[in-house]
Amino acid sequence: KVFGYYIEITKANLATANIDDSYIRKQTLSNAERYITEELKIIEDKILHAKEKIGVLEYELFVQVRKYIYDNIDRIQNVAKIIANIDVFTSF
Numbered sequence: 001k002v003f004g005y006y007i008e009i010t011k012a013n014l015a016t017a018n019i020d021d022s023y024i025r026k027q028t029l030s031n032a033e034r035y036i037t038e039e040l041k042i043i044e045d046k047i048l049h050a051k052e053k054i055g056v057l058e059y060e061l062f063v064q065v066r067k068y069i070y071d072n073i074d075r076i077q078n079v080a081k082i083i084a085n086i087d088v089f090t091s092f
Contacts, residue, residue: 006034
């Protein structure tokens with residue numbers, strides 16, 4: 001099993017494909033060959049690192065929001081009570 005990005009060339013197209021030394025065979029299938037290149041590997045690494053960075057940034061943002069809510073819980077609850085009262089009075 002190959003994970004990541006690759007260039008797949010079917011056996012039928014293999015003879016006419018312009019495959020040079022920059023193509024590195026990664027996997028052979030019954031009806032195709034899978035290759036990678038250094039450029040493709042670099043792009044894959046950038047994508048993987050970006051996904052990791054997104055996870056870190058998401059968590060940092062979550063922590064900031066959680067802290068803001070914790071620091072302002074009294075105000076938030078007070079506003080919620082006021083809105084609840086307005087809702088009750090407008091129902092009559």
